[in-house]
Amino acid sequence: MxxxxxxxxxxxxxxxxxxxxxxxxxxxxxxxxxxxYSKTPPPTLRLEDLPRHAVDTLATRDPETKVVIYSNNTWRYIHTSLARKHSGSPVYRNNWDTTQIFAYKNVEPSSLPSTIELQLIDDLSGFHYPYMKSVISPFGPRGRRGHKHQGVDLPLRIGDPIYATFDGKVRYAKYNSGGYGNLVIVRHANGLETWYAHLTRCNVEPNDWVKAGQVIGFGGSTGRSTGPHLHFEVRYSDLTFDPQFLFDFPNGLLKYQTFPLDRSYLDIHSRASDELIEDDEDFDPEAVVAAASRSGEAGSILEQAALGEQAEAGASASKPAAPKPASTAAKTYYTVRSGDTLGRIAERNKLTLSQLCRLNGMTTKSTIRPGQKLRIK
Ligand SMILES: [Zn+2]
CATH class of the missing domain: 1.20.5 (Single alpha-helices involved in coiled-coils or other helix-helix interfaces)
Incomplete structure (x- = not known):
């Protein structure tokens, strides 16, 4: 029985x-x-969700850095020097929210200074690229619905390490159901925040101090993503600007030691929605995979289109040549007619194809349709 x-x-x-x-x-x-895309977290067993307890604390060559090893084979760094150095800083105290992606809802964009001097590195704190690769999808308007892409996309292989760009403190590190997938947000001493999305796994926790170059997670395709890539954003006071103003992604370089962030570079609409809009219509997952599996040369054409002349403008790190924000120049538009191609429109308006793409946040592969307005000046 x-x-x-x-x-x-x-x-x-x-x-x-x-x-x-x-x-x-x-x-x-x-x-x-x-x-x-699925809004629910992937149903895979995640290391960080397993119950765990600290099993050991290891010393490192730096007496101020220790590594705590947990029972589920995860680990975290403890940087006592960073915690002490910034203990009095309001940057890490005010508008500090570890539960939501936006933290500066009470700050009016118009109340920000017209130019913010962002000291990016100094003698004591350095820089590391988040991931070294050509940008496959730039910052700016994208797709037929006119969505703005709030960051840049870098193709990668799942599991590739993603690095903190500067020293800072983790403000947010978890699965985000708004499309970012596993997302890490690090705030830096100058108030800048760097966002790392679609990660397979976050390797840090909120309130962790991180050093530039520390692995904060592993690349993936979680959230609203159609292929493995890093969606990377830079924000000041929740507001995005073009990460390519600061970084040379294919060469893994920083363009400025101190960057004069003009308020007009900031997209004041970038916190209107807390959903990540990766316009899938123009996002070709096969191109992403192909680019990730090739080395270097894959992104060069797209990169040329994305960077245009701006790469030259930002090439010297010693003398900042401020990039021209789209919003301050006099704008002229061209209405696409049937049969037009990007190349023909560029030629007719005495632009190079790269210039035309750059003005419209497009790549040479972007599709256009009759009636669409393209910026030509
Ligand atoms: Zn993206």
């Missing part, structure tokens, strides 16, 4: 698992149809 009962329980268990699996597959199928 007891044996029979146990069998029944096991059977009931199996049926529950099968029905449960069917239901969840149905549910995820429906979600895919509606939004083209």
């Amino acid at each position: 007891a044996v029979l009962k146990r069998k029944n329980i096991i059977l009931a268990g199996i049926v529950t698992i099968i029905v449960g699996t069917m239901l969840s597959e149905q549910a995820s199928g429906a979600t895919r149809k509606r939004t083209a």
Whole structure:
């Protein structure tokens, strides 16, 4: 009798698992149809979700840095020097929210100074690229619906290490259901925040101090992502500006020691929505995968289009040549006619293809349609 009962329980268990699996597959199928991506975290077992306890603390060559090893094979650094150095800084105290992606909702963009001198590195704190690769999708307007891409996309292989760009403190590190997937946000001493999205796994926790070059997570394709890439943003007071103003991504270089951030570079609409809009219509996952598997040369054409003349403008680190923000120049638009191509429009308006792409935040591969307005000046 007891044996029979146990069998029944096991059977009931199996049926529950099968029905449960069917239901969840149905549910995820429906979600895919509606939004083209799943809003729920991937159902994989994640190391960081396992119960854990500290099993050991290791010393490093730097007496102020220790590594805590946990029972689930994860680890974290403790930087006592950074904690002490910045203990009195209001940057890490005010507008500090570890639960939401935006932290400066009470700050009016118009109340910011017209130019913010961002000291990026000094004798004691350095720089590391987040990931070294050509930008496959630049910052700016993108897609038929006119969405603005609030960061840059760098193709990668799942599991590649992602590095903190500067010293700082982790403000946010978890799965974000608004499309960013596993997202790490690091705030730096100058108030700048760097955002690292679609990670396979976050390697840090909120309130951790991190050093430039520390691995803060591993590249992936979580959230609203159609292929493995790093979506990388820079924000000041929640507001985005073009990360390519600061970084030379294909060469892993910093363009300025001190960057004069003009208020007009900031996109004041960038916190209107807390959803990541990666316009999938123009986002070609095959191109991303192909670019990730090739080295260097893959992104060069796109990069040329994305950077245009700005790369030259920002090439010297010693003498900052401020990039021209799109919003201050006199703008002229061209309406696309049927049969037009980007190349023909560029030629007709005495622009190079790169210039035209740059003005419109496009790549040479972007599609255009009749009636669309393109900026030509
Ligand atoms: Zn992106």
